Amino acid sequence: MELAALNLVNATLNWITFALDAPSARAVVFGVHIGGHLFVEVLLLVVILFLLSQKSYKPPKRPLTKKEIDELCDEWVPESLIPPITQEMLSEPPVLESAAGLHTIIDGKEVVNFASANYLGFVGHDKLLESCTSALEKYGVGSCGPRGFYGTIDVHLDCEARIAKFLGTHDSILYSYGLSTLFSAIPCFCKKGDIIVV
Structure with a gap:
């Protein structure tokens, strides 16, 4: 296998050497000798200029018709923002076991409460709890x-x-x-x- 790969590399190198030593690669233009490398470089420059002069392919821009817009809207299905609700979730809703403070306990686990309206953190304040208790006893609810x-x-x-x-x-x-x-x-x-x- 190694011998076949080595033979392929040698054959490729021989072909390149033959191409560079060919009579067309040893031309004389306006009294200047053009070697094989210069011939390949000029050929490469011609190919690059040819490619740069070509217009790039761009599909024609046209506004979508109302029918196409309607079809695209009908085909569009939004991704769900939340995972689908399973039967297990419905049968076991989370239960809040403490006051709705900065941290709260849900199903025995302490979590951070991002949905609290307790902006100043007064829910768990002892003096406020005492005031609330006395107000409930005096005025009712x-x-x-x-x-x-x-x-x-x-x-x-x-x-x-x-x-x-x-x-x-x-x-x-x-x-x-x-x-x-x-x-x-x-x-x-x-x-x-x-x-x-x-």
């Missing part, structure tokens, strides 16, 4: 307890007074949630051209 449904109680007024004192204003208004300001305070106190920073 229902499915909802906004001021507009159950009326004004002493903690609403106390909270407004503390906020006004902290801000150094004459008075303050306490809302159950921030979205309600869009429908009351902002339209009442603002006019055209005002800039509101919330």
Whole structure:
């Protein structure tokens, strides 16, 4: 096998040597002797110039027709963003076993909670838990307890007074949630051209 490969290499080298020593490779042009290497290099340069002068093939650009767009849209199937839900997942939903803090326990395993609305980390604060317990004992709890449904109680007024004192204003208004300001305070106190920073 090695002998056959060696014979092939020798035959190739002999053929190249013969081509470079051929009479066409030893031409004289305008009194200048052109050797075999120069002939091959000029031939290579001619081939390169020929290839560079050719236009590259580009398919014709035309806008897609409405029918083609509709066909492409019908064929398109989006990839799922989540893995498919199995029967096992449906029969064993994850159970939250602790308060929804920065870290929470689900099915006995501590995980990082990326879906918490506990932005300031007050859920597990001991003083707040005590305050919540005493408020539940004093005022009770229902499915909802906004001021507009159950009326004004002493903690609403106390909270407004503390906020006004902290801000150094004459008075303050306490809302159950921030979205309600869009429908009351902002339209009442603002006019055209005002800039509101919330």
